Amino acid sequence: MSQYIYNLGLLFNEIAIKNSQKPAFKKLDGSIIPYKEIHKKSNQIARFLITKCIVKGNVVAIFNDKSIDAYSIMIACLKLGVTYTNLDTNSPVDRINKMIDISRPATFFTNTRNFAKLIESKYDNTCIIDYSTSEFSETIASFSVELPNETLNVTGNLPAYLMFTSGSTGFPKGVVITHANVLNFIGWARSTYQITEDDVFTNINPLHFDNSVFDFYSSLFTGACMIPVTEDVTKNPRKLFELLNPLNPTIWFSVPSMLVYALKLRAINEGDLSFLRIVSFGGEGFPKNQLRNLWTLWGSRVTFLNVYGPTECTCICSSHKVTQKDIDKDELLPLGPMASNFGHLIIGAQGVSVDDNEIGELCITGPNVGLGYFNNPVKTNEVFVQNPLILTHRDIIYKSGDLVRYDACENLLYFCGRKDNQIKRMGYRIELEEIENALGALPYIEENAVVYIKTDDTNGRIIACLRSGIVDESKIISDLEKIVPSYMLPNEVKFYEHLPKNQNGKIDRLQLKNEFEG
Amino acid sequence: MRTGKLAMDKVNQILVKTFKISSEEAQKNLTMNDVSRWDSITHMDLIVSIEDEFQVRLSGDDIAEMITFDAIRATLTKYIS
Numbered sequence: 001m002s003q004y005i006y007n008l009g010l011l012f013n014e015i016a017i018k019n020s021q022k023p024a025f026k027k028l029d030g031s032i033i034p035y036k037e038i039h040k041k042s043n044q045i046a047r048f049l050i051t052k053c054i055v056k057g058n059v060v061a062i063f064n065d066k067s068i069d070a071y072s073i074m075i076a077c078l079k080l081g082v083t084y085t086n087l088d089t090n091s092p093v094d095r096i097n098k099m100i101d102i103s104r105p106a107t108f109f110t111n112t113r114n115f116a117k118l119i120e121s122k123y124d125n126t127c128i129i130d131y132s133t134s135e136f137s138e139t140i141a142s143f144s145v146e147l148p149n150e151t152l153n154v155t156g157n158l159p160a161y162l163m164f165t166s167g168s169t170g171f172p173k174g175v176v177i178t179h180a181n182v183l184n185f186i187g188w189a190r191s192t193y194q195i196t197e198d199d200v201f202t203n204i205n206p207l208h209f210d211n212s213v214f215d216f217y218s219s220l221f222t223g224a225c226m227i228p229v230t231e232d233v234t235k236n237p238r239k240l241f242e243l244l245n246p247l248n249p250t251i252w253f254s255v256p257s258m259l260v261y262a263l264k265l266r267a268i269n270e271g272d273l274s275f276l277r278i279v280s281f282g283g284e285g286f287p288k289n290q291l292r293n294l295w296t297l298w299g300s301r302v303t304f305l306n307v308y309g310p311t312e313c314t315c316i317c318s319s320h321k322v323t324q325k326d327i328d329k330d331e332l333l334p335l336g337p338m339a340s341n342f343g344h345l346i347i348g349a350q351g352v353s354v355d356d357n358e359i360g361e362l363c364i365t366g367p368n369v370g371l372g373y374f375n376n377p378v379k380t381n382e383v384f385v386q387n388p389l390i391l392t393h394r395d396i397i398y399k400s401g402d403l404v405r406y407d408a409c410e411n412l413l414y415f416c417g418r419k420d421n422q423i424k425r426m427g428y429r430i431e432l433e434e435i436e437n438a439l440g441a442l443p444y445i446e447e448n449a450v451v452y453i454k455t456d457d458t459n460g461r462i463i464a465c466l467r468s469g470i471v472d473e474s475k476i477i478s479d480l481e482k483i484v485p486s487y488m489l490p491n492e493v494k495f496y497e498h499l500p501k502n503q504n505g506k507i508d509r510l511q512l513k514n515e516f517e518g
Numbered sequence: 519m520r521t522g523k524l525a526m527d528k529v530n531q532i533l534v535k536t537f538k539i540s541s542e543e544a545q546k547n548l549t550m551n552d553v554s555r556w557d558s559i560t561h562m563d564l565i566v567s568i569e570d571e572f573q574v575r576l577s578g579d580d581i582a583e584m585i586t587f588d589a590i591r592a593t594l595t596k597y598i599s
Contacts, residue, residue, distance in 0.1 A: 235550060235558060238582035261558045265565060266578035426559060477538040477555075486555055489538075 007179040009079035009151040019223040028243045040145040045076035047143040056081035061105035063114040064207040066228040069131045081154035085162035086207040156180030170437030174374035181314045184367040189218040199224035200249045213315040237267035248275035255427030256286035282307035283427030285332045285458040308335035314368040334412040342366035356408040363397040438483040444469035449507040453516045464490040547588040
């Protein structure tokens with residue numbers, strides 16, 4: 001009789017025992033780490049955490065360098081019902097402080113390289129643990145390698161992880177995703193990608209970025225294997241493919257920008273990744289001209305899968321297998337049908353469902369919908385709301401802010417834009433207000449507005465319009481860099497004596513946009 | 519086709535504009551790791567700007583080498599001389 005699997009710790013335990021000798025990781029240097037090693041190490045780290053009084057319901061923050069130890073810390077947390085959150089080491093200290101304030105981690109794991117950055121933050125230095133030292137390895141090695149009993153007490157409704165995303169008030173939001181959310185997600189991934197224990201996943205996505213949820217859980221929680229790829233390698237796509245080729249990955253998932261980047265730098269060859277079965281992309285639209293280039297290289301032997309899903313709904317909600325017909329059309333790829341265990345509504349301006357093919361806001365319901373934003377009931381209540389069509393019982397929908405239309409004949413959703421000021425850059429969600437708030441925090445900026453000017457279907461420029469006491473662009477950018485991550489920095493800065501105002505006395509963003517679009 | 523100092527001045531201008539650095543910094547031999555704004559987005563912008571400005575099509579091998587300011591200048595010299 002099979003075991004009742006109700007949390008991710010138990011699932012990993014089952015997978016690791018079954019695949020004990022099989023590789024969990026193939027590293028870029030060619031070395032292989034079997035499941036039994038990760039299982040033992042994560043059990044030891046879990047027991048170490050218990051001695052530190054870190055228990056179910058606590059949060060643990062990680063500066064994750066994709067080392068075996070760092071992945072093992074994530075698994076150890078899952079085994080205890082401790083919520084992990086991987087924070088972006090490239091974020092400025094000011095933003096890391098905000099994420100610390102929100103998540104209040106009981107401990108913070110880092111490697112030695114990023115230790116100094118953490119010391120600069122407001123985090124209590126005595127609670128920092130450097131997982132890259134020999135001292136840590138020796139400490140961990142002294143603990144039992146058996147699964148701790150605490151794993152049995154982790155219920156599916158407990159948060160598995162927090163994933164931070166941009167917030168319009170200037171504060172990032174920590175999306176709460178539960179064990180049950182992820183278990184459902186793994187079931188969907190296993191079926192949709194027909195994952196077997198012979199599959200080899202790339203983990204190109206940084207672990208603070210939502211797409212990595214697919215890499216991590218679809219591989220290590222199904223008995224497949226994963227190739228960790230660090231940022232210094234992804235920066236150089238030629239090197240990336242050279243290193244990946246001998247490892248024979250079968251499933252790739254990244255933002256389209258990563259593939260466009262590799263294509264534009266002429267780093268992908270027809271024969272690269274000859275074992276690849278599926279190239280999957282999501283997080284933003286794939287520019288059609290570049291998609292056609294990739295299709296020419298790989299289309300005859302690799303399945304192309306376009307996926308869609310907000311962070312708030314556990315990474316992916318819908319998928320679409322790309323066909324020649326899609327390639328021939330000029331419009332963006334469809335988002336696909338919603339996953340079978342999901343429901344959706346498309347709500348129009350009047351607050352009621354729209355007809356087929358009419359544009360409205362996509363609202364998602366089902367077992368992938370997360371619990372909201374950590375420590376942020378106001379923002380949670382704005383977008384995690386009762387399904388307006390259900391009056392008899394509780395049914396929470398997530399209002400995605402994405403404008404879509406649904407073609408019932410094809411059973412396909414199409415992306416049509418955003419209802420707010422959120423944009424995507426390299427797949428990262430950016431609320432333009434977060435940049436405005438950061439600019440507003442600079443003492444010499446008297447007034448500002450940030451606008452986004454699309455240059456084509458999928459790309460655009462962020463333009464900061466300023467009334468400023470200082471008119472030195474490089475000084476302003478370097479000050480802004482201390483508050484927001486580099487992917488949020490404006491492409492251009494324009495200076496004004498007075499910013500245009502509308503009838504209500506507010507900055508007229510529409511007029512500014514017209515100025516640049518004209 | 520521009521050669522010599524004029525071309526290098528133009529390269530420096532592209533570096534200043536792409537990475538939002540000062541013209542003094544653009545003249546140094548900074549690497550991908552030295553320049554905080556040198557990520558995949560700006561790297562792509564850099565390559566496209568150079569190709570547009572000098573009307574050249576860089577090879578994949580050469581692009582792979584262009585990860586320091588000096589390497590960028592050396593590669594471009596090869597194309598325009």
